[in-house]
Amino acid sequence: MASVMRATSGSATHDLTETPNARSVNSTAPSSPRIPPLRQNSGTQTPRVRPHATTLNIPGMTRSKVSPDGRIPQRDVAAKLVIVMVGLPARGKSYITKKLQRYLSWQQHESRIFNVGNRRRIATGRKASVHPKLAPEPACLDPPVEAAAILLNGLPRSNGSSAFAEPPGFDLNGRFDREEKRKAQEAEVHEEEEEDQSAQFFDPKNEKAAAMREQVAMDTLDELLDYLLDGGGSVGILDATNSTIARRQRIVDRVKEREPKLGILFIESICTDETLLEANMRLKLSGPDYRDKDPVKSLADFKARVEAYASAYEELGEYEEKRDFQYIQMIDVGRKLIQHRLTGFLSNGIATYLGSFNLSPRQIWITRHGQSVDNELGNLGGNSPLTERGHCYGQALHRFITMKRQEWLIEQKNKLAQASFPPVPGDNTPPYPDSNRELDEKNFCVWTSMLRRSVETAEYFDADDDYDVKNWEMLNELNTGQFEGMTYAEIAKKYPQEYKKRAADKLNYIYPGVGGEGYLQVISRLRDMVREIERITDHVLIVGHRSVCRVLMAYFMDLTREDITDMDVPLGMLYAIEPKPYGIAFHAYRYNEELSTFDELPNYKPQKAARGSV
């Protein structure tokens, strides 16, 4: 009987008549002896040839043989992605590329940008537009802003460059040094492929230069493929103009040569909006190349450069559709989005993310709630109300935010009034300004969790009609499962194993007990919030908790996994993040309890929390 039951399932019906065992249905004894599961192949009894299903993996939230932790594993090449950027200069390609890489990394996908232009500069021996002290290694050369940051002994950015990583235990100071950042930003604006002083170099008719450009592009692609196939990468982004059908076809051919199962996704940025083009060009014209030059001549030169490309440029379209290539076309950075034949959960997630972009300037504020009763006692979790000191924090917060909101509005309007095109020397008008009316109508959202201490901190905003308060379950503090209500000291004493386990790997640690969470769960639940923040044009103040603040700041500031769990986010700190085309402007303020206000901490850099703290 046992051997009959081992036969392929198609003959199952024969088995069942073998044991017509009448018994009470309430008995816990099975009717026939159960055979434990054997490794088998029910379909054909030959080794499986069909590729495994590639379905959604979410780190910490899904588990399978192929992906035990929800991350894209090294061997699952079918789930990996080669992203090929397409677009003329001044089309916002860099902007999109960086944001995308930051988002993917935040979602725990190993992702890196491979910029062809930088590699070409080295190949031609031209001076790279980066900080002079840095000698970039071609193998992991990333856009200048990252390079400059690394120079300052910062933590490894999510965008790779691990060759320069410092050992854990150091702090983040220096990483956001403003002066260096400014220089890096200037360098960055020249980050497009084949950026060069001479417009002739880009003339499509210049064959020698064309052959060299092609070689560098393919070499860069090979590095990208090495990263995916041997370097632990999940997503590689090839950042270049990739402006012709022929070039794109060669890329596809090369990828398929190396590994036919790899996914390929083209992402094109097209600008038809004149205002947007103007704003993009203004950004470029404020860089070092043009610093001491006549603005009018600079604009003409820049336009000539772009013209050299545009004449040979071929948009994604019929050619790619006939061959079922996956692609996303972003027009005017989010006004219109076209997606074609997207397969795989990564591509679909990317399309959703890209569809949420907008360029409206605004402020994003992040803080924890005011002091709660449990805070005073040192207890984890729970749902206690604020202390009187906590309520005072809320009041001070409301006053301060309102003042900063007014300041910002006045500043924006002044800049708008002064803007000129082409920019005169010293003009640093932010690109993409809203109109006056849009600025006046900008709402201010205050988002709290559903826990009392967070809701109560926002009570002054709630009473103020000029703010829109909303409570979000997804902003709740990380659920500590069966340790709810305990102090860390108690946990260390009663459950030393768990305590050690968490200290060893905070990012992946999950609190025991039904409902217990870890950072990966928090990241997963905040995906919708991050997309909503990207989508809206309003200001936002998040009144959160330690873990959610860490996770959100990690997203905006492109911090890696160790940064997330160790970032010092004490009560009373208030962080301001203002998205810019080249990155973010970051300010930190500390609560001054005596004076019921906040003092700016200039040159603040996110700190690692003291060793042994939470």
Added chain:
Amino acid sequence: MASVMRATSGSATHDLTETPNARSVNSTAPSSPRIPPLRQNSGTQTPRVRPHATTLNIPGMTRSKVSPDGRIPQRDVAAKLVIVMVGLPARGKSYITKKLQRYLSWQQHESRIFNVGNRRRIATGRKASVHPKLAPEPACLDPPVEAAAILLNGLPRSNGSSAFAEPPGFDLNGRFDREEKRKAQEAEVHEEEEEDQSAQFFDPKNEKAAAMREQVAMDTLDELLDYLLDGGGSVGILDATNSTIARRQRIVDRVKEREPKLGILFIESICTDETLLEANMRLKLSGPDYRDKDPVKSLADFKARVEAYASAYEELGEYEEKRDFQYIQMIDVGRKLIQHRLTGFLSNGIATYLGSFNLSPRQIWITRHGQSVDNELGNLGGNSPLTERGHCYGQALHRFITMKRQEWLIEQKNKLAQASFPPVPGDNTPPYPDSNRELDEKNFCVWTSMLRRSVETAEYFDADDDYDVKNWEMLNELNTGQFEGMTYAEIAKKYPQEYKKRAADKLNYIYPGVGGEGYLQVISRLRDMVREIERITDHVLIVGHRSVCRVLMAYFMDLTREDITDMDVPLGMLYAIEPKPYGIAFHAYRYNEELSTFDELPNYKPQKAARGSV
């Protein structure tokens, strides 16, 4: 001092110097007396004129003054949506419309379809293609399949028709009667606007008919607006060809006349793929109009009808873009998707959902785990392993599913071999068949939760290389917060208030204690899973828990809120859902423990659980 502190926040700095109170920072006493929050307007001290922020609301997961429960409230017209369908006949418009309405309703948005064609039939006095016993009321006439279901005293469908609702307490029997459903499906295929025997009626040059069509369309739109503005609706879908720019502009004008704040979203379905068009036409030709006719002539007649429209058809495009109209264009039902100027979280969520469609035939199976130790004891929640009986269930499940999988494959291949176009009488080839190769390569995913009883139930699939098992946190059973581990009897005894509260409103009830959830949270967490199921082309078996099975079945079977929480989903039941262009094919099987197999329950309709049960 108090009056100074009441002044607008801009003068806050003056207040602070009033009380230079030196004190220990560890004291819990605030430095100056806190003024409780007063209702105020920090901005201008005049009543607020700027519209409130309209940000993402998720029922059960967000809370704000405007939307206390996360649902779109009656008064928040800015968050409501008029969806205007656009597309020629045989373009899959109905398919998209129905799925979209089902998805929105499942997400707890009050949504309804307003079909112009049905209303026109009544206006012209033509025989409506519905069951003869039904005399439809124009005010809430919905597509025939719903009408037929109502006739059978079914529960109110999510698509309205509450005029026919039975009082609560009745069961769902009769609602899914197969014979009626089949008739309704046939009637449904003629559900497009202005479906008529005579192609001349649709001749754009026939002015009298045109004027009448216009009138009916505007009347239908008015009903839709009544529903949104006075009838508690959140989303109204205007289902018609809406094939000209002029018509669409009139729709926009009429909406703005009634309420300028309402959102308007155009959704267009375009077919360029000949195979797809053929499949669509086959579907129509298998309906009652053509039942006894010559297939070749029928096809010619149908094509003539469509031609009458096509000559005047104007796709969404430049006209709409110039005016910043929101729109989504679906090309070949998901192959390509274009979105333009989407604003508002509803529109963005809709685009993500529409982008996940595919028409590949496959089976979706849903069942609970096998018997667990806690099941035997009657305890809620927890994470206990299976009993031996539970393990037997898993084994039988694997055998049965494998057998059905083979059956399905053979059946599909036979149909493929027999297909002909135009269809001969009796040919009921499913439209959109995969090729033979695609059928062979179809994977079978088995998704469980992360709880032991669910993971263990899938052990036989896990050992079988022909299945892809994945564990999902989002499939975990609803978290019962502080009642974890208790029995219902214990809860009723120790917490009678909570017990009553839940019985009164199971859908909105949330278990107390940190981590406690309700059905709305379960719906929210399953959004990603539902989209992933829609996206993939593989078979899926969900090994879930009571609440998640209820919620998933509610999605596929378009059940309303009371249905969700009261549906009887006992251990040992196995449900099969096969998506079809007109709806779903539904089968139910019951575990036969003696014979270790499953018996089909013919004509099964989802039941309400017995009164007083969980």
